[in-house]
Amino acid sequence: MSWKQTKDAPFFVGYLNAVPKPLAVFVLVFALCFAGGMGLAALALSSTQNDPGSGGFQWGNRFEQAGLLELRPYPVFRVPGDGKSGPRTYMLSGQGKRGVFAQAEANAVTPITLRGVPVNRGDLTMIQVGKVEATEDGTGNFTPSAAVPLGRWKLAGEICDGKCYAGAMRPGQGLAHKACADLCITGGIPPVFVSTGPVEGRNFFLMADKDGNLLGDEIRDLLALYIEVEGEVERLDDLLVFKADLSTARVLR
Amino acid sequence: MSVQYTPVLWNRNKLVYDAVLLIAVALYLYVFIRYAPAFEDVTKPIDGATLRMRAFGSCAFLMLTVILCIGPLARLDRRFLPLLYNRRHFGVMTAGIAAVHANYVLGWYFNFSPTDKYVALLSSNTSYGQILGFPFEALGIGALLILLVLAATSHDFWLSFLGAPLWKALHMSIYIAYALVVLHVALGALQGPGDPILTSLVTASVVLVCGLHFTTGRMEAARERGEATAKASLEQAGWVIAGEVDEIDEDCAKVVTLDDDERVAIFKYDGKLSAITNACAHQNGPLGEGKVLWGCITCPWHGYQYNLADGRAPEPFTEKISTYRLRLIGSTVLLDPKALPPGTHVEPVKLGVSA
Numbered sequence: 001m002s003w004k005q006t007k008d009a010p011f012f013v014g015y016l017n018a019v020p021k022p023l024a025v026f027v028l029v030f031a032l033c034f035a036g037g038m039g040l041a042a043l044a045l046s047s048t049q050n051d052p053g054s055g056g057f058q059w060g061n062r063f064e065q066a067g068l069l070e071l072r073p074y075p076v077f078r079v080p081g082d083g084k085s086g087p088r089t090y091m092l093s094g095q096g097k098r099g100v101f102a103q104a105e106a107n108a109v110t111p112i113t114l115r116g117v118p119v120n121r122g123d124l125t126m127i128q129v130g131k132v133e134a135t136e137d138g139t140g141n142f143t144p145s146a147a148v149p150l151g152r153w154k155l156a157g158e159i160c161d162g163k164c165y166a167g168a169m170r171p172g173q174g175l176a177h178k179a180c181a182d183l184c185i186t187g188g189i190p191p192v193f194v195s196t197g198p199v200e201g202r203n204f205f206l207m208a209d210k211d212g213n214l215l216g217d218e219i220r221d222l223l224a225l226y227i228e229v230e231g232e233v234e235r236l237d238d239l240l241v242f243k244a245d246l247s248t249a250r251v252l253r
Numbered sequence: 254m255s256v257q258y259t260p261v262l263w264n265r266n267k268l269v270y271d272a273v274l275l276i277a278v279a280l281y282l283y284v285f286i287r288y289a290p291a292f293e294d295v296t297k298p299i300d301g302a303t304l305r306m307r308a309f310g311s312c313a314f315l316m317l318t319v320i321l322c323i324g325p326l327a328r329l330d331r332r333f334l335p336l337l338y339n340r341r342h343f344g345v346m347t348a349g350i351a352a353v354h355a356n357y358v359l360g361w362y363f364n365f366s367p368t369d370k371y372v373a374l375l376s377s378n379t380s381y382g383q384i385l386g387f388p389f390e391a392l393g394i395g396a397l398l399i400l401l402v403l404a405a406t407s408h409d410f411w412l413s414f415l416g417a418p419l420w421k422a423l424h425m426s427i428y429i430a431y432a433l434v435v436l437h438v439a440l441g442a443l444q445g446p447g448d449p450i451l452t453s454l455v456t457a458s459v460v461l462v463c464g465l466h467f468t469t470g471r472m473e474a475a476r477e478r479g480e481a482t483a484k485a486s487l488e489q490a491g492w493v494i495a496g497e498v499d500e501i502d503e504d505c506a507k508v509v510t511l512d513d514d515e516r517v518a519i520f521k522y523d524g525k526l527s528a529i530t531n532a533c534a535h536q537n538g539p540l541g542e543g544k545v546l547w548g549c550i551t552c553p554w555h556g557y558q559y560n561l562a563d564g565r566a567p568e569p570f571t572e573k574i575s576t577y578r579l580r581l582i583g584s585t586v587l588l589d590p591k592a593l594p595p596g597t598h599v600e601p602v603k604l605g606v607s608a
Contacts, residue, residue, distance in 0.1 A: 007502035013556040014338035017265040035277040042281045046289030050446040054296040096365030175444040179378040180362040
């Protein structure tokens with residue numbers, strides 16, 4: 001703790017190459033501790049990172065099916081059942097942080113063949129659309145079923161962008177990802193509500209406002225937060241849609 | 254010391270210093286990005302870009318922590334002074350690592366969008382009115398800008414161009430950068446799922462940096478009180494008692510604090526005494542904690558040298574510092590508290606020749 005310089009104390013002058021031995025030993029020990037400490041810190045921080053989930057692009061399982069594009073209110077792709085499973089409804093995204101509103105509006109009602117890459121996390125599958133072509137066969141007389149109301153629910157969870165949460169980014173949720181989620185949703189990627197409690201066995205929901213319209217800037221301050229919100233839930237084939245009444249939203253933490 | 258500006262005046266100590274830094278940083282990044290992920294308990298690996306941005310970001314944070322600890326550590330134990338010598342390279346490297354972190358963030362979270370990534374960075378989260386969800390990226394941008402400015406102005410050219418007081422004040426903004434980085438991490442990474450290791454490291458960093466500065470501050474305050482001899486002294490025609498000759502080791506100094514908090518270093522050498530200001534003209538280093546080498550006062554921080562009798566750097570250098578007059582009565586040293594203009598010659602007081 002002494003600050004007073006003494007005659008016997010070793011004195012370091014940087015531009016003199018000779019470093020007094022006691023100082024050289026001290027600095028060497030410090031250097032080893034510093035480098036070793038950095039290595040240990042990296043090991044501790046990196047090896048204990050949280051699990052980003054099982055989501056990811058299914059590059060080896062390209063998607064190609066015939067069906068119908070709808071706006072609910074975000075673009076979804078509805079395909080008929082194939083005998084093994086019932087009809088399905090897929091959420092859609094474009095390349096990167098882009099939606100596919102233009103393709104959905106241009107090809108509404110007419111049967112199409114959609115090619116793309118699935119992004120999948122558990123029950124949540126979103127198709128990153130590659131190519132959309134009109135088709136004259138493949139859907140037969142397929143008529144998508146109407147939405148089935150499942151009543152009013154109060155759900156707790158997080159609003160995410162559907163693509164990153166599905167696995168386009170790992171991790172793709174949480175406050176550190178808020179700005180990215182905002183950018184994705186602004187670009188047209190459908191927002192999803194990831195609930196801590198299930199409805200009909202599902203924990204994620206395509207979101208809409210309480211009247212079933214597109215969500216606007218009102219979700220920006222709620223994105224990525226752990227919130228509680230009420231709204232009507234309805235089922236489109238295997239996809240649940242949450243018409244959130246954001247006036248009831250409450251930040252839980 | 255140099256009479257001309259060159260990018261870096263390399264010497265063996267600087268090379269060793271930088272080599273150790275590079276090895277430590279390379280080790281950190283290698284372990285974080287390549288080695289440790291094998292031990293992760295995850296369903297699927299974390300994205301490479303995310304892993305790299307975390308690696309570079311956390312590395313810059315730890316480096317900044319160490320940088321801020323070097324100053325107080327060197328005050329508490331002078332054996333840490335060699336770490337201070339080349340600290341500017343440490344700072345420049347930290348700014349570089351932080352910039353790589355920012356580049357990964359830009360290229361990942363704010364890329365692949367129809368919106369320009371720089372526009373997206375500033376416009377995608379604007380929830381400035383809330384703590385949870387606050388755009389912590391803005392805090393990181395602020396810290397990075399400060400680090401880059403400090404790195405760019407760390408050269409002695411800027412010290413000379415801006416002048417020591419302004420340069421010093423500018424570089425004190427490293428503390429603002431640190432505060433911004435802590436908030437950046439606290440409102441960002443720490444808001445994710447519980448990560449006890451990261452939380453512990455950030456907490457330890459804040460406790461260490463604040464604790465060391467607090468301890469050093471208390472030590473300095475105690476030192477001021479201990480030097481009250483110079484303030485409440487037996488004044489004799491405006492002179493103050495600086496202490497006894499025996500208190501000063503040969504080729505070393507005693508530091509005296511005057512009423513206006515100005516510090517004066519009184520050196521004993523070759524049977525003589527001379528007094529100069531305690532602040533080095535280079536970066537305000539504590540000259541009184543230096544030694545007399547080759548007949549010159551040598552600063553403990555960067556080795557700047559001054560003649561004892563006139564406070565001038567030996568030719569061809571041009572730095573000058575203030576000198577003070579001394580008197581000796583018996584074994585008691587008296588100091589005239591009025592600083593003389595930098596470079597003023599004052600005849601050294603010869604020991605054994607009392608006034």
